[in-house]
Every structure is written in C-alpha cells, then in structure tokens.
Amino acid sequence: xxxxxxxxxxxxxxxxxxxxxxxxxxxxxxxxxxxxxxxxxxxxxxxxxxxxxxxxxxxxxxxxxxxxxxxxxxxxxxxxxxxxxxxxxxxxxxxxxxxxxxxxxxxxxxxxxxxxxxxxxxxxxxxxxxxxxxxxxxxxxxxxxxxxxxxxxxxxxxxxxxxxxxxxxxxxxxxxxxxxxxxxxxxxxxxxxxxxxxxxxxxxxxxxxxxxxxxxxxxxxxxxxxxxxxxxxxxxxxxxxxxxxxxxxxxxxxxxxxxxxxxxxxxxxxxxxxxxxxxxxxxxxxxxxxxxxxxxxxxxxxxxxxxxxxxxxxxxxxxxxxxxxxxxxxxxxxxxxxxxxxxxxxxxxxxxxxxxxxxxxxxxxxxxxxxxxxxxxxxxxxxxxxxxxxxxxxxxxxxxxxxxxxxxxxxxxxxxxxxxxxxxxxxxxxxxxxxxxxxxxxxxxxxxxxxxxxxxxxxxxxxxxxxxxxxxxxxxxxxxxxxxxxxxxxxxxxxxxxxxxxxxxxxxxxxxxxxxxxxxxxxxxxxxxxxxxxxxxxxxxxxxxxxxxxxxxxxxxxxxxxxxxxxxxxxxxxxxxxxxxxxxxxxxxxxxxxxxxxxxxxxxxxxxxxxxxxxxxxxxxxxxxxxxxxxxxxxxxxxxxxxxxxxxxxxxxxxxxxxxxxxxxxxxxxxxxxxxxxxxxxxxxxxxxxxxxxxxxxxxxxxxxxxxxxxxxxxxxxxx
Numbered sequence: 001x002x003x004x005x006x007x008x009x010x011x012x013x014x015x016x017x018x019x020x021x022x023x024x025x026x027x028x029x030x031x032x033x034x035x036x037x038x039x040x041x042x043x044x045x046x047x048x049x050x051x052x053x054x055x056x057x058x059x060x061x062x063x064x065x066x067x068x069x070x071x072x073x074x075x076x077x078x079x080x081x082x083x084x085x086x087x088x089x090x091x092x093x094x095x096x097x098x099x100x101x102x103x104x105x106x107x108x109x110x111x112x113x114x115x116x117x118x119x120x121x122x123x124x125x126x127x128x129x130x131x132x133x134x135x136x137x138x139x140x141x142x143x144x145x146x147x148x149x150x151x152x153x154x155x156x157x158x159x160x161x162x163x164x165x166x167x168x169x170x171x172x173x174x175x176x177x178x179x180x181x182x183x184x185x186x187x188x189x190x191x192x193x194x195x196x197x198x199x200x201x202x203x204x205x206x207x208x209x210x211x212x213x214x215x216x217x218x219x220x221x222x223x224x225x226x227x228x229x230x231x232x233x234x235x236x237x238x239x240x241x242x243x244x245x246x247x248x249x250x251x252x253x254x255x256x257x258x259x260x261x262x263x264x265x266x267x268x269x270x271x272x273x274x275x276x277x278x279x280x281x282x283x284x285x286x287x288x289x290x291x292x293x294x295x296x297x298x299x300x301x302x303x304x305x306x307x308x309x310x311x312x313x314x315x316x317x318x319x320x321x322x323x324x325x326x327x328x329x330x331x332x333x334x335x336x337x338x339x340x341x342x343x344x345x346x347x348x349x350x351x352x353x354x355x356x357x358x359x360x361x362x363x364x365x366x367x368x369x370x371x372x373x374x375x376x377x378x379x380x381x382x383x384x385x386x387x388x389x390x391x392x393x394x395x396x397x398x399x400x401x402x403x404x405x406x407x408x409x410x411x412x413x414x415x416x417x418x419x420x421x422x423x424x425x426x427x428x429x430x431x432x433x434x435x436x437x438x439x440x441x442x443x444x445x446x447x448x449x450x451x452x453x454x455x456x457x458x459x460x461x462x463x464x465x466x467x468x469x470x471x472x473x474x475x476x477x478x479x480x481x482x483x484x485x486x487x488x489x490x491x492x493x494x495x496x497x498x499x500x501x502x503x504x505x506x507x508x509x510x511x512x513x514x515x516x517x518x519x520x521x522x523x524x525x526x527x528x529x530x531x532x533x534x535x536x537x538x539x540x541x542x543x544x545x546x547x548x549x550x551x552x553x554x555x556x557x558x559x560x561x562x563x564x565x566x567x568x569x570x571x572x573x574x575x576x577x578x579x580x581x582x583x584x585x586x587x588x589x590x591x592x593x594x595x596x597x598x599x600x601x602x603x604x605x606x607x608x609x610x611x612x613x614x615x616x617x618x619x620x621x622x623x624x625x626x627x628x629x630x631x632x633x634x635x636x637x638x639x640x641x642x643x644x645x646x647x648x649x650x651x652x653x654x655x656x657x658x659x660x661x662x663x664x665x666x667x668x669x670x671x672x673x674x675x676x677x678x679x680x681x682x683x684x685x686x687x688x689x690x691x692x693x694x695x696x697x698x699x700x701x702x703x704x705x706x707x708x709x710x711x712x713x714x715x716x717x718x719x720x
Contacts, residue, residue, distance in 0.1 A: 019240050019482065021422040026240040030490060031225065031480040032423060035454035037498050038491040049103070051499075052517040055492035056538050065531040068540035071523040073101040077109070078677040079541075080515055082720045083468060084113040086122035086550045086599075087557050091673040103516075110515055114508050117566060118599075120160030123507075125549055125601045126467050127155050129629065130222050130477075131172075131191055132214075134605045134622035135570060136587075138196030142608035144587040146262040147386045151190035152601065153567045164505035165460055166449035169223055173448070174441035176392070177434055183266045183385060192256065193390045194218075196607070196623055204259075209408045211258040214624075216250050221625045223448050225459040225480035228420065233406030238483045240422045243402060248418035251400035252440040256390040265387040277382040287333060289377050293370040294329045294344065296363075297355045301326050304358040316354035325351055392437035419447060427451035453501060455480070461496035462487070464507060466628065468514050470544030477627035488536055545631055545719050548617035549600035552646070555712060556597055558674040559650040560657045563597040570604035571595045573611055574645065613647070616640045641713050648705075651712065655704035664689065667704060675711040 019026050026032075040051055041058035046067060048054055060067060071079065077097050081089045089097075097105065113119060135149060136142045158168055170178060173192070175185030195214035201207035217229030230236050231246035264271060305322055309315055317325065321343065328340035336344070343351060352371065356364055402412035417440050419428055428447045431439035448456050459480060466472035473487040474480055487493045496510065503509045514520055524541040532539040546554070556562035572589045573596040588604065603611050610619050616636050620626035641647055654674070658667045668688045672680040680688065691710065692703040711717060 021240040021242075021420075023240065026422055026482065029482055030486065031455055031458060031484075033454070035457065035494060035497055035501070038494050040495075041491075047518045049521075050513045050517040051495060052492065052513055053519055055489055055495060056517075056519045059489055060532070060537045060539055063531060063537060065537055065539050066527040067518075068522045068525050068527040070518070070521045071541060073098055074678045075523070076106070076521055079720050080106075080110065080520075081113065082546065082550060082554070083515065084110070084122060084511065085116055085118035086125070086547075086553055087118055087562075088554050088677050091670070091677075094673065094677055107512075107516060110512060114511060117156075117160055118564070120156040120158075121566070121599055121601050122550075123159045123467070124152070124156035125547075126463070127159070128152065128601070129620045129626040130463070132194055132218060132622050132625050134194065134607045136606045136608065137199060138607045138623060139198045139200075141199055142606065143199060144606075145193075145388045148190060148194070148388045149568070149570055149602075150187045150387050151194070154184060154187045154190075156566070156601070159507070162506045162508045165500065165507060166453070166456075166505045168505075169449050169456065170442070170445040173219065173223075173445035176389070177437050177439055177442040181267070183270065186265045186389060187387050189389050190387060191218075192253070193258070193388055197258070205408050208258055209403070212250055212253055212256075215253045215256075216246065218625050219253075219444075220249065221478040221627070223456055223459065224423075224452070225455065225462075225474075225478055225484070226420075226423075227479055227481060227483075232403075239481045241420050244415060245420035245422075247400055247402050247415040249420065249444075251397070251415060251417035252444045254400050255393045255398045255438055255440075257393055258390050260391055262386050262388050263391065264384045265389065266385050270385070274382060274384050281382055285377055286381070289370075289374050290344075291333075293367075293374055296366060296370055297351070298326065298329050300355050300358045300363060301329075309358050313357040316350060316357060321347075322354075394436060395433035395438055397431075397438035397440060417443075419444070419452075423452060423455070425451055449505075454497065457497035457500050458493060460507075461493060461500050461510070463627070464510055465493075465496065465514070468511075468520065469538070470542050472628070475628075478625055479627075543719055545618075547629065548614040548619050551617055551718060552600045552613055554717070555647065555650050556599075558708075558712075559653040561593075561597045561650065561653050562599070563594055565598055568602075571598050571602050572604050575609070575611070613640060613644060638713070642709065647709065647712060651705040651708040652702060654708045655702045658704045658708075664692065668692075668707065671704070671707055671711060675708065676714070676716055 021027075038055075040054045042048075042054065043057040043061040045061070046053065046057035048057070057067065070076070074094055077089050077094055081087060081093075097109065133148075133152065135145050137145060168188075171185040171188035173189075175181060175188040178185055192215055195211055195218065197211055198207045213229060213232055216232075217227075220226045220228035226241075227236070227239060228241055228246055228249060230239070231241045231243050233243070235242045264274075266274075301322065305326065324339055325343050328336050328344050331340065352367075356367065359367060397417070400415045400417070402415050404410035404412045417431065418424065427450065429443045429450070431443040433439045459477065462472045462474050462480070463477050466477055473489050473493045474484055476484050496513075499513060500507070500510055519538055520541075522538075522541045524543045527539055535542050553562065572591040574590075575588055588606065588609070600611075600614060603614065605622065607622055616634075617640070618629050618631060620629050654671070657674075658670055661667050661670050665685060668685055669679055671688075672678060672684070688707055691707060695701060695703040695706040
C-alpha cells in the first residue's frame with residue numbers, strides 16, 4: 001500500500017507504513033513472540049539469592065564487571081519500606097532489624113510489608129499513573145467527576161488482596177460484561193471513563209471521538225505497551241499498525257455512552273434492595289419524624305393565623321401559603337394535594353424559618369430539637385451506590401467507520417471489530433452479547449490476557465521492575481513496539497513474565513523474588529570505575545528520587561501527623577484562596593487538618609490545579625497514561641521545601657514531638673532517626689548543635705523546627 005502526496009505540482013510516492021505486518025522484522029519482534037522459559041545462567045563469584053541474580057550477575061560477569069557491596073542494614077530497611085509502602089520505617093523497626101539483620105529476618109520484614117494495607121496505597125498509586133487517574137474532566141472548566149474515587153479504592157484493594165492481574169485486566173476493560181459481574185467489577189470499568197472530556201466543545205461529536213481515542217490509546221499502552229493511538233488519522237509511521245487496525249480496536253468501545261454522568265451501580269437485585277430500603281426508611285423513619293416536627297408547627301401557625309405575628313417579626317409566608325401549610329399538616333400524607341406536598345417538601349426550609357418568626361423562645365428551643373433530630377435522620381438516609389462509569393447502549397453494537405484523516409465528519413469504510421493484524425493470531429474470542437452490551441470489550445479483555453498473554457505479562461513485569469529500580473528493563477513501559485527499544489536484560493524480562501503467569505498472575509510473589517535478591521540489596525557505591533559507568537548492568541543500586549507522594553507522606557510520618565485512614569471521598573489540604581476562588585478551583589473544599597493529613601493518594605486529584613507540594617515535585621500529567629514520571633530539579637522545588645506552608649507546618653509539629661525528649665543530643669538523634677532513619681555521626685551532632693545555638697540566638701524560628709527543615713531538605717531524605 002502506498003500514499004501519493006501532491007504538493008505544488010510535485011508528485012511524491014511514499015510508503016503508507018514504515019514497516020508492513022508481514023515484514024520479518026515485525027514478525028520476529030521480541031515483544032510479540034511466544035514466551036519461553038529461559039534457562040537459568042550460573043555466574044560464579046556472586047551471591048545468588050533468587051533467580052533475578054542469575055540473570056543480572058551473568059550479564060555483569062559477561063562484561064567483566066563487579067558488584068557493589070551490600071547496602072548497610074539501615075539503608076536497606078529504609079529502601080524496602082519506602083519501596084513497598086511509601087513510608088519510612090519507625091525508629092523501633094530500625095532498632096529491631098539492627099539486632100537481627102540476617103536473611104530470615106529480612107524475609108519476614110518483606111512479608112510483613114507486603115501484607116500491610118499501605119502496600120496497596122503505594123502500588124495502587126503507581127497504577128493510577130498508568131491509567132491517567134484524576135477526579136475532574138480537564139479543559140477550561142475542569143468539572144468534578146463525582147464518585148471517581150471509588151475506582152481509586154478499588155485499585156488499592158486489588159493490590160492489597162493480590163488480585164490476579166489477568167482478572168484485574170478483565171474487570172477494568174469489561175467488568176460489567178463478565179459472567180460473574182459484581183458491583184466491584186462494575187466500579188473497575190471507571191478505568192474507561194478516567195480521561196478528559198470537553199463539556200463546552202464547539203463540536204460535540206469531535207469531543208466524543210476524542211474520548212474514544214483516549215480509551216484506545218490508554219488501553220493499548222496500559223495493557224499491551226503499544227502506541228496504537230498514533231494510527232487514528234493515518235497508518236502508523238513507525239510501527240506495523242494501519243489505520244484499519246486502530247478502528248478495529250476502537251469498535252470495542254464505540255457503543256459506550258461517553259456523555260453520561262454519575263449513575264447508580266450494581267445489579268438489578270441490589271438496586272431493588274436499595275429501593276426497598278429507601279421506601280422503608282421513608283415510611284418508618286423519615287415521615288414519622290417530619291410529622292412530629294409539623295405537629296410542633298401547628299399551634300404556632302394557628303396562633304399566627306388568628307392573632308398575627310408578634311410586633312417586629314417579619315412574615316415569610318403570605319396568607320395563601322400560611323393556609324396551605326396549616327391544611328397540609330392537618331391531612332395524612334396520602335391525602336395531600338400537589339400544592340400541599342410542595343409546601344412541606346420543596347418549601348420546607350422557608351416554612352421552618354416562617355414558623356420561627358411566630359414562636360416564643362421556649363417554642364424555638366423545642367423546634368431546634370426537632371430540626372436536629374431530623375437532620376441526623378436525613379443524614380442516615382440509605383444512599384445508592386453511585387459511580388462514574390460509561391454505560392453501553394445495548395446488545396446491538398454501533399457500526400464503526402474509518403474516519404478519513406481522523407476527521408469524525410468524513411466516514412470511510414465500515415470496520416469490523418478486531419485487533420491489530422500484527423498481533424492477531426486468530427484467537428480473538430467471538431463476542432457474547434449481554435442484555436446491556438455487545439460483549440466486545442469482554443472479548444478484547446480475554447484476548448489481552450489469553451493468547452496474547454506473553455505481551456501483557458511482559459508489559460506488567462517491566463512495570464514492576466521499573467517501580468522497584470526507578471527504571472524499566474525496557475525504558476518506556478508504554479512502548480514495547482519496534483521503536484521502544486530492546487530490553488537491557490531480555491532473558492530476565494521473559495523470566496519475570498513467566499513467573500507472573502505461572503504464579504497465577506499474582507504480583508506479591510514477583511515482588512518477593514525482586515526485593516529478596518542480592519541485586520536489590522546492593523549499595524549505591526561504585527564497585528569499579530572502569531566498568532558499567534551508567535549502571536546499565538545493575539552493578540550497584542540505582543539511586544533515584546522519591547515520588548512526590550512518598551516525600552509528602554514521609555514528612556507527615558516524621559511529624560507524627562500522618563492519618564492512616566483509608567478509602568472514601570478525596571481530601572482537600574489547604575490551598576491558596578485566590579486559586580480556590582478561580583472558576584476551575586471552585587470545587588476545592590476545606591478539609592480539617594486531620595483529614596488533610598491523610599496519605600497523598602487520597603488528595604483530590606484535580607487536573608487544572610494539583611496540590612503544589614505534589615505538582616512541583618513531579619506529579620504526572622493526568623491527561624494521558626504515564627509510564628515513567630519526569631524527574632527534574634528546579635529552584636521552585638527548593639523554595640517549596642524551604643518556604644512552603646506544608647513543610648513549615650510539619651516542622652513545627654515535629655519540633656513539638658522532639659521537645660518532649662530530654663537532652664539536646666537526644667533530640668538531635670531522634671530527628672535523624674525520624675527523618676533519615678539512621679543515627680547522626682559525631683560531626684553531624686556537632687553541626688546540628690551549632691545550628692540550634694545560632695537559631696536560638698536569632699529567635700526567629702523554633703530551633704528544633706529549623707533542624708527538621710534542614711534534614712527534610714537533604715538529598716538523603718529525598719532519595720532511596
């Protein structure tokens with residue numbers, strides 16, 4: 001297939017694809033090949049603890065390299081705590097490990113960390129990067145997407161329970177179409193609706209197809225590591241994906257109603273049960289309490305009608321409304337007219353206010369009691385399970401057409417549902433329609449983790465390695481295509497992918513193989529200046545900076561203010577009033593200090609105005625899938641960490657915590673233990689004492705808070 005380009009009379013013929021699907025280069029690409037279990041090499045002269053070491057040290061030995069010595073126990077403990085939970089170890093945990101730092105004790109610590117609920121919060125946050133998680137729509141208005149946080153809680157719970165990854169994929173792509181679909185799997189499909197949407201787009205159809213394009217791109221990158229999105233307008237320039245491939249894939253999602261808002265979730269029996277609970281609540285709880293309040297109104301309203309209001313009181317009901325209210329209260333609920341119900345339901349607040357105008361002080365006191373009881377009852381009203389998921393339009397799929405040059409208004413040929421030719425082995429299941437959908441998404445999900453599992457397993461194994469070591473075996477976790485480059489350790493990647501599948505697609509056993517290895521335990525010191533200069537062979541620990549959330553959470557942990565409450569609606573730490581007052585920030589609420597001190601994964605994820613202490617330190621762009629966060633070092637980060645409100649508030653809290661300890665040297669040691677997870681050297685104690693003395697003389701800030709601020713701003717705190 002060729003493209004013909006005519007430009008100012010010049011005729012050019014260029015290939016439509018950089019490489020065709022039947023090209024041997026494409027057919028033999030490592031990522032699309034079958035997954036074979038590689039033989040374990042046996043390098044000599046290295047300490048082998050897990051199969052990870054066999055592959056890493058074999059590659060190192062092949063280049064004549066040496067391995068760094070093992071990390072000190074304190075450094076290793078801090079590393080694995082931050083890695084698996086995103087929180088530093090406590091001084092007591094450090095002390096306990098130092099008493100017994102052998103392999104068995106370390107393995108027990110790893111198992112304990114993997115069993116903690118904080119593991120799911122840490123690794124769930126990694127996944128939220130990949131799926132472009134946010135709780136607003138983006139664009140100019142950046143409106144709030146209600147109940148999206150239920151998906152965040154689903155992800156955290158999935159990691160904590162070690163949900164098999166193949167099930168995790170099925171639920172997110174097609175949780176509502178599964179034979180055993182549940183409320184949980186329905187919430188999982190929020191994955192599809194996490195993208196941006198322009199609510200005031202001049203062309204609504206363009207906005208709809210931009211949203212579908214986001215689904216295609218994110219699904220292909222997140223689960224398959226392929227840049228299929230580049231084929232929307234033309235054949236892919238660098239991969240063997242045609243424009244037809246793109247629309248085959250899009251056909252799985254085109255029947256979704258992407259313009260819908262939040263809606264009630266659950267199966268029909270659950271919805272029926274909620275309706276019954278709501279009716280019972282209305283009849284047995286709410287109506288009797290409302291009737292009790294109304295009976296308290298009646299003598300006051302009757303007196304008003306007969307004698308008028310006390311002098312100086314303002315009438316908030318006219319004569320007709322007053323009469324309607326008195327009549328309504330005197331009638332049984334089922335005997336009231338539409339006007340009567342309007343006065344006691346729609347106008348209830350105004351009637352309450354009017355009744356107070358005619359009441360005595362004693363009557364007002366009793367009215368307040370009724371209002372408080374009713375408010376408590378209304379708060380306990382059974383709530384439906386709501387979520388932000390896109391419903392399907394029914395069992396008959398919408399026809400999919402190729403859009404010429406990607407223009408939604410130029411329909412081309414009709415395209416059948418399918419998968420890219422280069423990945424198609426004739427194993428895509430036949431869609432099985434349900435009562436509400438065509439079943440195409442389920443077929444796609446089954447294909448991703450079925451016959452195409454080698455690719456999906458490689459993608460996820462690479463992500464796990466990346467989040468442990470700060471870089472993947474393949475550099476770009478969202479691109480395992482021809483342009484993505486080869487893995488640095490191909491046999492290791494295939495072994496990890498095999499281990500994932502053979503282990504029932506569970507991630508925790510994979511974590512154990514990695515963090516128990518000798519490779520993971522190496523120090524960051526360079527063992528040999530002559531070899532492995534860029535550490536491509538993992539001859540030493542690859543030092544890398546903590547993510548924004550881990551830095552913020554570690555500060556809260558050190559100050560003693562960290563709130564470990566899990567789940568639920570987002571929290572809203574303090575924000576500049578001018579920013580919150582802007583149109584795109586109008587939905588930023590005010591949380592209490594205790595609520596705002598929850599882990600960063602629970603902070604309101606607003607696209608237009610992310611929390612500064614997260615944004616400045618490298619929060620990902622949530623408009624698209626993020627496989628690897630950009631690491632930058634800027635002056636603004638220093639300003640934030642030295643002068644920011646959050647950091648300085650936490651240093652004062654930590655100063656109060658340290659102030660309870662007797663003796664200056666003991667306070668210094670405690671500060672180092674809490675922030676850096678190690679004792680200070682003799683020189684550091686002396687320097688800290690000089691700092692405390694100088695700050696005390698200046699009397700501008702609490703000396704201990706100043707010491708904490710210095711330690712929070714060290715590289716040692718920000719890196720693992």
